[in-house]
């Protein structure tokens with residue numbers, strides 16, 4: 001009665017007892033078998049295979065199952081044994097599990113598999129993917145924190161297992177746990193300081209008249225391609241500034257590729273949108289099935305989206321409705337909340353044609369209709385996505401209009417006695433991009449101001465304070 005297939009409503013979606021051809025051509029790539037289980041629809045392994053390939057694995061087989069979760073292996077026992085045989089036959093170095101495994105499940109599967117076969121669940125695969133690429137100080141710290149948080153419960157599990165076999169190992173295990181806890185605290189402190197620096201820099205950038213815009217969305221949605229399009233063309237991919245808003249000469253062009261996690265850290269470019277000077281931040285894509293605390297560890301991304309004056313939520317129009325919905329929900333649950341406006345964007349419009357686009361809009365609206373406002377407080381802002389193609393430029397003017405409308409704006413008209421003081425105030429306002437028009441009428445200068453409310457208010461104060469020339 002322990003056969004998985006016997007349980008009601010539980011059956012194999014498909015399985016691959018025969019090793020399939022590797023996905024990747026690289027003969028040196030580590031061989032991996034993919035395993036996936038799902039409660040409802042048959043598991044779709046497309047995404048986990050793409051992630052595995054991006055992390056450098058050659059997928060040589062897969063085992064999938066439709067079944068409720070088994071506490072020991074996640075898969076049912078029979079299926080887990082099939083996985084063991086497949087991994088052995090295929091000479092797999094790793095089993096890549098499409099989902100999050102508990103520490104206990106990870107160890108139980110590891111015990112079942114041939115010695116030396118690594119058990120890599122989805123969150124760990126993503127951490128591996130990021131590990132090679134963490135470059136900036138903040139990204140390093142974020143990654144370290146994410147890895148430590150991932151490791152801690154597994155270390156606790158290992159210590160508990162060792163201690164149950166040999167109680168003498170316990171003190172050493174406890175001190176390893178303590179060490180990881182301390183490193184987590186110190187990484188958190190360091191990240192808090194970096195976040196404080198970023199918050200201070202954001203305030204400075206805003207005071208300098210810049211609106212802050214962030215691109216957000218699922219991985220591979222087309223964010224970087226859109227960022228390239230929107231960025232000021234100082235060079236090929238805009239004029240890069242680092243996370244703190246400083247010039248970042250060492251940042252290359254925005255990378256674009258048809259694979260997950262091409263962008264692995266946030267980068268910011270200057271972009272003129274309508275008549276607004278903005279700083280546009282391209283972010284790391286979100287991914288379904290990452291535990292929340294690990295996603296939150298990629299703080300710079302979440303933070304730039306939440307604190308932006310306007311966040312562009314990029315949704316791939318070329319995805320089928322189920323994927324579109326799944327990825328939208330994953331993105332929203334990572335973002336949780338925003339301080340500024342959200343402008344939804346349906347990307348890759350050129351790829352789907354007009355019928356396909358209508359279908360994508362329908363699928364998108366249906367997904368938004370199904371949202372619980374408690375889960376996405378900005379649900380109303382998600383209506384009416386703007387279709388764009390960063391490839392052929394379609395929709396970019398509409399997008400610019402929508403962004404300009406969404407940005408906080410104040411206007412004011414001021415007359416000041418013309419002279420050195422008024423010119424100094426005017427030049428201050430020009431530097432911050434809030435001068436809409438200037439008229440010289442005899443001895444006075446009449447200025448229309450428009451732009452960021454705080455900057456407009458300060459420009460108004462300076463012009464009003466301009467004393468007449470003596």
Ligand SMILES: Nc1nc2c(ncn2[C@@H]2O[C@H](COP(=O)(O)OP(=O)(O)OP(=O)(O)O)[C@@H](O)[C@H]2O)c(=O)[nH]1
Nearest residue numbers: 220221222223224225257258261262263285390391
């Ligand atoms: N046809 C078409 N393809 C696009 C468009 N925009 C992006 N793509 C393609 O989609 C793939 C992903 O694009 P990216 O810009 O790298 O996507 P991303 O969201 O930055 O991805 P990550 O950085 O991996 O999260 C690339 O192959 C792009 O060429 C578009 O407007 N039309």
Ligand SMILES: [Mg+2]
Nearest residue numbers: 223224262263
């Ligand atoms: Mg990108």
